[in-house]
Amino acid sequence: MDIKNFAKRYMPKEVIEAVGSDRAEVAIKMASSAAARLDRNNEFFYEPAHVYHPGNWSAKK
Amino acid sequence: MTELHWLEAHEAAELIATKQLTSLELTKALLDRIEKYDTGLNAFLTLRPDEALEDAKKADEAVQKREKIGAIHGVPFALKDIIDAADWPTTAHSRLFADNIAKNDAEVTMRLKRAGGILLGKLSTHEFALGGPSFDLPWPPARNAWGRDYFPGGSSSGSGAAVAAGFVPIALGTDTGGSVRNPASMNGLLGMKATYGRVSRRGVIPLSFSLDHVGPLTRTVRDNALALSIISGFDEQDPGSSNVVTPNFSKYSGSGVKGLKIGVIKHFYQEDMIASNEMSSGLENAFAVLADNGAVLEEIKTRPLIDFATCNRIILLSEACAIHEKWLVERTDEYGESLLTRLLPGTAFNAVDYVQAVRTRARYAAEFNEFFKEFDAIVTVNNMEVAFPIEDQAACDKYYSRQARTPFNVTGNPALAVPIGFDGGGLPMSMQIITNQFDETMAYRIAASYEAATNWTKMHPDLDKTATLP
Numbered sequence: 001m002d003i004k005n006f007a008k009r010y011m012p013k014e015v016i017e018a019v020g021s022d023r024a025e026v027a028i029k030m031a032s033s034a035a036a037r038l039d040r041n042n043e044f045f046y047e048p049a050h051v052y053h054p055g056n057w058s059a060k061k
Numbered sequence: 062m063t064e065l066h067w068l069e070a071h072e073a074a075e076l077i078a079t080k081q082l083t084s085l086e087l088t089k090a091l092l093d094r095i096e097k098y099d100t101g102l103n104a105f106l107t108l109r110p111d112e113a114l115e116d117a118k119k120a121d122e123a124v125q126k127r128e129k130i131g132a133i134h135g136v137p138f139a140l141k142d143i144i145d146a147a148d149w150p151t152t153a154h155s156r157l158f159a160d161n162i163a164k165n166d167a168e169v170t171m172r173l174k175r176a177g178g179i180l181l182g183k184l185s186t187h188e189f190a191l192g193g194p195s196f197d198l199p200w201p202p203a204r205n206a207w208g209r210d211y212f213p214g215g216s217s218s219g220s221g222a223a224v225a226a227g228f229v230p231i232a233l234g235t236d237t238g239g240s241v242r243n244p245a246s247m248n249g250l251l252g253m254k255a256t257y258g259r260v261s262r263r264g265v266i267p268l269s270f271s272l273d274h275v276g277p278l279t280r281t282v283r284d285n286a287l288a289l290s291i292i293s294g295f296d297e298q299d300p301g302s303s304n305v306v307t308p309n310f311s312k313y314s315g316s317g318v319k320g321l322k323i324g325v326i327k328h329f330y331q332e333d334m335i336a337s338n339e340m341s342s343g344l345e346n347a348f349a350v351l352a353d354n355g356a357v358l359e360e361i362k363t364r365p366l367i368d369f370a371t372c373n374r375i376i377l378l379s380e381a382c383a384i385h386e387k388w389l390v391e392r393t394d395e396y397g398e399s400l401l402t403r404l405l406p407g408t409a410f411n412a413v414d415y416v417q418a419v420r421t422r423a424r425y426a427a428e429f430n431e432f433f434k435e436f437d438a439i440v441t442v443n444n445m446e447v448a449f450p451i452e453d454q455a456a457c458d459k460y461y462s463r464q465a466r467t468p469f470n471v472t473g474n475p476a477l478a479v480p481i482g483f484d485g486g487g488l489p490m491s492m493q494i495i496t497n498q499f500d501e502t503m504a505y506r507i508a509a510s511y512e513a514a515t516n517w518t519k520m521h522p523d524l525d526k527t528a529t530l531p
Binding site for chain 2: 009010011012014015018019023024026027028030031032034035037038039040041042046047048049050
């Protein structure tokens with residue numbers, strides 16, 4: 001899948017300010033690389049792995 | 062009698078139940094050993110000897126009174142310090158939680174106590190089960206029981222060191238990307254990551270909700286099956302808990318492997334990553350033992366490791382950042398450098414990355430479980446190398462991620478780390494046995510057959526040589 005439009009990942013500026021631009025730059029590169037590697041070849045009907053069952057939302061006894 | 066510190070949990074329980082040993086004698090012996098050697102290993106963060114001895118006395122009184130007793134009555138255990146025990150600290154080995162006192166027992170703690178276990182202490186971990194080994198935290202990192210200069214695996218590092226050192230026969234760890242099986246591997250232990258949902262995570266500080274597992278580390282197969290039997294079971298307060306019936310996992314006994322069909326994934330360590338020569342030889346020897354005992358082994362191919370690792374990382378770090386979001390900005394300086402470095406990419410993934418990863422996970426799990434229509438189990442590598450020197454940052458950067466455990470956090474299948482001997486330097490090596498969802502008994506059956514044919518789980522470190530401070 002062509003994911004060029006999504007290739008660059010961004011970090012919230014509050015996080016960059018908190019951790020410093022050097023750490024942020026390294027982390028952004030790692031995230032961009034992992035996101036680019038992810039196999040996105042999912043058919044439309046593939047739901048996420050942890051879709052919750054209604055029972056999980058019911059009131060606990 | 063075996064030295065008290067090398068008694069298996071089931072052996073100790075039997076001796077206590079039949080009044081050949083008291084819980085007090087056993088608990089004292091283990092506390093003495095910890096006092097003597099843990100200054101070199103740093104396995105424990107919190108010890109409460111008086112409390113443990115008091116609990117041991119009560120356990121002995123119950124035996125004297127012929128009260129109904131549990132499967133590990135009077136036997137000490139310990140917990141990775143992200144697992145709650147009521148009124149004990151749960152620090153996550155982090156400044157952020159240095160003053161955190163748990164209000165209640167985690168479900169697994171409660172189950173071990175209900176079975177008669179004596180909580181001896183809380184164990185070192187990588188910070189929040191992710192960053193480490195770290196030397197910039199309030200507590201030092203745990204060290205390998207087979208050589209204190211070496212990494213003990215992580216993140217359940219104290220759990221691995223403590224069991225291998227003979228401090229406790231059972232310790233619990235957690236496994237999100239391999240953190241039970243890694244210290245099991247590097248300390249020559251059994252470490253089980255059971256099926257996702259088999260063991261409750263309530264009362265355990267989360268790293269990644271959909272990938273976290275709690276599991277036992279022990280020195281033998283029988284103890285591991287016993288510990289898993291105790292901690293497993295449905296918990297309605299854990300949204301991921303499964304209500305599939307919990308069998309007695311110890312009922313593998315005597316079944317052997319004759320006629321079992323076992324798939325072997327070699328490309329994980331021969332193509333996707335290249336394992337050390339000694340590890341490759343160790344694995345071939347282990348597989349030969351299974352074949353010699355009548356199993357039918359056949360090489361199989363699945364996706365490359367990088368596919369599983371990428372899926373795991375995006376889910377893990379995204380979920381972890383949902384937990385740490387506020388602290389990352391407001392308490393940044395309290396994090397250790399290792400955790401910060403590993404966690405930060407999670408703040409840069411976008412929502413689509415995460416959703417695609419959890420969709421991909423479902424597909425990978427479905428694909429992988431097709432193997433179990435034909436095979437009873439799968440075996441493969443655990444770590445690509447033995448433990449690296451713990452203070453060598455370059456070695457840590459190079460070797461830390463060279464492993465094949467994350468595929469089974471992604472798929473949720475049971476995966477059991479099994480010791481397969483030692484390298485030339487005397488450090489433990491390990492393989493993994495993977496089985497169909499909820500078929501942990503099969504993993505124990507194969508491991509027990511292998512264990513019976515080898516001597517690895519009977520070998521222990523000599524702490525006078527491996528654990529003493531220079």
